[in-house]
Amino acid sequence: MNKASTRWAGRAYRQRETDQQIYAVGIGSNRLLAGLRPRDIVQQAFRALDTRPLRLAERSPIISSRPLGPSARSYANAAAIIVTPLRPHAMLDQLQAIERAFHRRRHRRWGARTLDLDLLLWSGGTVRSKRLTVPHPALADRGFVLEPLRAIAPQWRHPITGLTIRQLTFRLAQPRPSHR
Ligand code: A4P
Ligand code: MG
Numbered sequence: 001m002n003k004a005s006t007r008w009a010g011r012a013y014r015q016r017e018t019d020q021q022i023y024a025v026g027i028g029s030n031r032l033l034a035g036l037r038p039r040d041i042v043q044q045a046f047r048a049l050d051t052r053p054l055r056l057a058e059r060s061p062i063i064s065s066r067p068l069g070p071s072a073r074s075y076a077n078a079a080a081i082i083v084t085p086l087r088p089h090a091m092l093d094q095l096q097a098i099e100r101a102f103h104r105r106r107h108r109r110w111g112a113r114t115l116d117l118d119l120l121l122w123s124g125g126t127v128r129s130k131r132l133t134v135p136h137p138a139l140a141d142r143g144f145v146l147e148p149l150r151a152i153a154p155q156w157r158h159p160i161t162g163l164t165i166r167q168l169t170f171r172l173a174q175p176r177p178s179h180r
Contacts, residue, residue, distance in 0.1 A: 022123035023082045026145045028116040030075040038076035048098045057081045060148035079148040088127045125159045140168045
């Protein structure tokens with residue numbers, strides 16, 4: 001983590017300069033690629049996310065998580081804070097180009113994947129289009145997304161619920177009331 005990056009920690013993630021956008025990105029991998037383990041692939045993804053026009057401001061620890069869905073192999077998950085002039089749809093293009101570079105196969109939903117990059121949060125608030133929904137709709141329901149994100153952006157507020165990432169993580173960890 002470089003020195004400048006720590007400036008973002010613990011701050012309100014609102015847009016400060018009109019030409020710089022801040023994004024939280026979720027990273028997941030559960031396949032081998034050319035002998036690389038999922039954890040190594042996430043490491044390499046951090047490098048790809050720090051290549052112009054993207055700047056990696058924060059990187060979370062990499063966690064191992066049980067697969068949600070049909071895959072048998074456990075996932076490596078992490079999160080990153082990215083600063084870039086790219087607006088949301090151009091940012092999604094960039095993330096998908098990185099996924100393609102890691103030979104992601106798209107034909108099976110929730111199947112095994114080499115690298116999955118999700119746009120979780122944007123400093124500008126919400127986006128809702130055919131191609132892109134921000135905040136990511138499943139953000140608040142997934143421990144493997146919230147836990148790494150909490151390590152680097154605990155105070156970032158979800159623009160729809162108004163709750164911080166720390167509060168969302170805490171809420172998810174609570175036992176749920178029984179509906180019987
Ligand atoms: N799209 C819309 N909004 C967004 C956004 N905020 N970020 C569109 C990224 N993409 C967004 O995505 C399908 C389309 O969603 C994109 O073309 C984009 O236009 P995709 O990544 O190709 O499809 P997917 O990831 O296979 O489907 P989905 O439903 O997004 O899966 P998830 O939700 O990403 O879940 N278990 C563990 N432990 N850890 C994991 O990381 N990940 C998944 C995948 C399942 N189980 C897991 C994990
Ligand atoms: Mg996805």
